[in-house]
Amino acid sequence: MGAVAMNGPQLDPLELEALAKARERRNRPWRLLAASSVLAVLSLIVAIASRAAAHSAAVALSRAQRDQQRVERLTQALAKLRQASTQDWTKLYAPYPLFRTTLQTLAQQAGIPTLRFTDPPNLTLPDSPLRIQTIQANFNKVELTKFLRWLTLAQQQIDRLEVLGLDLQPGDEGWTITCKLGRWEVKP
Known part of the structure; x- marks a missing residue:
C-alpha cells in the first residue's frame, strides 16, 4: 500500500477534528438567527406601540367630534338667541x-x-x-x-x-x- 502524499504539514487526527468542528461552527448561521430574532422582537414592539398610538388617536378624534357637535349646537342656540333679541318676541x-x-x-x-x-x-x-x-x-x-x-x-x-x-x-x-x-x- 502506498502512502498518500499531502501537501503541507501533517496534522494529527485530534487537530483535524478540532479544525473540522471550528469550521462547522463558523458555517452555522447563528448570527443571522440572532439578528432576525432581534428584528422580530423590535418589530413586535413597534407594532404594539403603533396600535396603542392609533387607539389613543381614535379616542382623541371621537372626543373632538363630540366637542365639535356640542359647539355647533351651542353656536346654533346662540344664533337663535341673537335672532330672537332682534325679533319681536310675540312673533x-x-x-x-x-x-x-x-x-x-x-x-x-x-x-x-x-x-x-x-x-x-x-x-x-x-x-x-x-x-x-x-x-x-x-x-x-x-x-x-x-x-x-x-x-x-x-x-x-x-x-x-x-x-x-x-x-x-x-x-x-x-x-x-x-x-x-x-x-x-x-x-x-
Whole structure:
C-alpha cells in the first residue's frame, strides 16, 4: 500500500477534528438567527406601540367630534338667541294652532295608528306674558321604536317643543306610554 502524499504539514487526527468542528461552527448561521430574532422582537414592539398610538388617536378624534357637535349646537342656540333679541318676541313665541293635529299626523307617519290626547292645565306664571301650552299624548300597545321616532319627528317639526314628563309601562303586546309635552307661547 502506498502512502498518500499531502501537501503541507501533517496534522494529527485530534487537530483535524478540532479544525473540522471550528469550521462547522463558523458555517452555522447563528448570527443571522440572532439578528432576525432581534428584528422580530423590535418589530413586535413597534407594532404594539403603533396600535396603542392609533387607539389613543381614535379616542382623541371621537372626543373632538363630540366637542365639535356640542359647539355647533351651542353656536346654533346662540344664533337663535341673537335672532330672537332682534325679533319681536310675540312673533317668536306665537301660538301653534295645529299642535294636536301635527302630533296626530306625525304619529301616523311613525306607524302609530291610534293616539289619544288629554289636556292638562297649561302652566303659567302670574307676571309673565308667556305660558307653557301642554298636551298629554297617551299610547297603548305601541312599539318603543315607533314612539321614539314619533317623538323625534315632533321635536323636529314643532319649534321649542319640550318633553315635560314621560311614563313608560311594558306590556305583553307593547308599551303603554304617557308623554306630556309643552311649548312656550304668548298668553291669549
